[in-house]
Amino acid sequence: MNKKLYVKLALTNIKNNSLMFRPYLFTCVVVISLFYIINSLVNDKALKTISGGNFTIDVMKFGSILFTVLSLFFLLYANSFILKKRKKEIGLYNLLGLEKKHIRKLLILETVLIAFSTIIGGIAVGLVFNQMVGMAMSAMMKVPLTVSMISFSAIIKTIVTFMLVFFIIHLFNLKQIHSVRVIELMKGAQIGEREPKAKFVLAVLGGILLITGYFLSFTVKDPKLDLSEMITAIVFVVAATYLLFIAVSIVLLKMLRKNESIYYHKNNFTLISTMLYRMKQNAVGLSNIAVLSTATLIVMTTTISLYLGVNTMLNNSFQFDVSINNPAENKQEQQQLQTFIDKNKDRYDVEITSPASYRGGQFAADLTGDGKDDFFRILPMEDFNILTNENISLASDEVMLLKDKETAELQSINLDNKSFKVKNTVEELPIDTSLADSVDANWIFVIAPLSGEFAQKVDLVNSLTMYQDFNVQGDADAVSDFSHAIADEAQTIGYVDVEAKSIYKESLLVRFGGLLFLGIFISAVLFVETALMIFYKQISEGYDDRNRFAIMKKVGMSEKEIIKTIRKQTLIMFFAPLTVALLHLGAGLPLVTKIIGIAAMDNWLVVLGSGLFAAIIFTFIYGVTYLFTEKNYKKIVKY
């Protein structure tokens, strides 16, 4: 056969199967363009230089690998649907005298055509949207990125990666064709499948696993400590999801069928029996969709929460806009910085408020006697009196503590085998005590006389650190500029450490902006691919259902009733996994809150809001897919 004929045949094949190929091609283009964009942004020079940028680059690189693997899996899945639908056509070619090697040649040509057009299309779309996505990322991270027009390295990487992906897909195609006999190819769709057996034991097991999984996810207190519990919860819920669709659905449907007054009603009759009949092939597919949807929702919720929670997180870790600390012997440098601050605050049009200047030191020892070392910060009694305008005096073996959950109960603390009486606890201190609430480790704030025994035991006098905490009031940009100026000056002077809320915020925004960005990317890919999966599932069923509905029409089912049944059927098939995913998300929210808590953020309202937002977006996109699929399904069924 000559080459031209092959090309013509391949093109005609793609055109004639356009209903099946179009969503596949669309998905390929979307995935390829996203891949190009992500790889072009990773090369951004500005991103490499900013604080937290490398973290973001690593995360994005990881993300691009993750979604390539996911995409391969999905494209294979979609492709197998297309091939199944085309088996008859391929069988016909075989019957007409095309040998397997000719068919192989034809398939290669088709794959090459698809690969060629979608890679070019994907890169073209990527080039167009690259700038826009770059700007969106800049806005999210609040840093100006210089997005290059064309990234050749990204183009090459995209081409190589997806040539490989298409090659793997092609190998799978060949394997499918190879293992099938002509007569089977000609038959196409299968006939007379037995209805699934009700598996009560599995259904009950599914119920138990689900409840246990949910219960575990509610009871996990500290995700770091209860890691195994958390993983068990996740495994249980995933397993329960599969059992839910495989066993529970069938048991439920059979129960409905047993009830004659429900079953023999014209609205339910065909619906229940078709669902029961279809569930066998659908259960795993629906479970996959439910699990993927849940993953998408959780990824979205987590990343949105982290991003929106930046301010909560900042306030939890910074009580003052600027904190300066330096060893006591570098007092001169500190004063130099102080002069700089005093001199420049007017120039930046900001005011310094609630300044607190004190000495102290940070140590670690087992104070509470529980066998674990505690971190603690000593605030000399003398400095405490100055800060609070009080006149407290403590004996050499007495201390005071900042009150929190742990210290409230303490009568005494130990250091070096010596017990110190806790004379009192104070509700709050006018200094930065955010360490006391730190999620990583609870710091104990100890107030002790400078010359007392407690201070002597840690040799406080010779390791004194000086602290300066203050707030900066003024325009947000001015505060940020001023903070940067102080930090830069401290760097020049040396020996003085400066931590500023606004600087930390910038790096957090870059990190979480990057994470959010990636979260959206991964979610987008999962969205598109989940939609694709549902589409193919429903469409391939449409071909099977076509005959069924033709019979029903002859037996006396009106077009209206047929449409009603189709709508109900698709609605259930579509929204059952979504409902399950939303349920999982709801049950998973407390866990998400706790996981995010590791990053010093525990605002459950933010998590709830993000979860709702993710759910709405997901449901919307899902709904659009539903409408599109239903339209095409109806077209197929109504011959």
Next chain:
Amino acid sequence: MMEILNVQNVKKVYQSRRGAKVEALNDINFTVKKGEYIAIMGESGSGKSTLLNILASLDDVTEGEVMLEGVNYKHIKNDELAAFRRQHLGFVFQDFNLLDQFSLKDNIFLPLVLAGLSVKEMNAKIKELASTLEIEHILEKYPYEVSGGQQQRAAVARALITSPSLILADEPTGALDSRSAQELLDLFARFHKAGQTIIMVTHSVYAASKAGRVLFIKDGKINSEIHKTDMDEDITQQIFDMQSAAVAKRSIL
């Protein structure tokens, strides 16, 4: 006897996508009296399937009228068509067209469920019918679990359970072995004797010879017909003659 079906000047023209017109039926006229058993014979492409679809109200006519029990198909509203079909027509197909998802019983119940009957009424209706058709013992089985003959008998039960005015059978013996085909034809004869009106499209001379009247359709027209004076009359030879005459005519052309 009362006239049940009246087909007058029916013409059906299909328009192909390119605009070419194909005349499938031209000037079809015939009437069917209540309780008649009619066979329609014709070669592939003669228009007999089109005619059956029109009688089944699945397809509409280009010109002419079809009236079943005094109701003109043209006057039935679109959303009432399904109900009309359910009440007046019963279908038996060559490949049975039972639904795999239903047990035989549920397949038979399908038109009744669509009509909104109660379980009690349905059970009452199926009882006698199932025993006549000898499928009582397999009612709970699924189509793929029983033989072709049993499937076709279930399909007949589905067609009859609504007590339709007219049974339309499309090559009902086409997919059956000779024994099952004989059984089915015997059943048709029994129902006919009980007063059931049947129109059967068939290729089989033997099947057609069991009908009371045979219409021959060729190139969209009713060419000729054979009337039995007595149901026991053997018209096999006449049918053969008619067919060979048609072939002879063609060879002259």
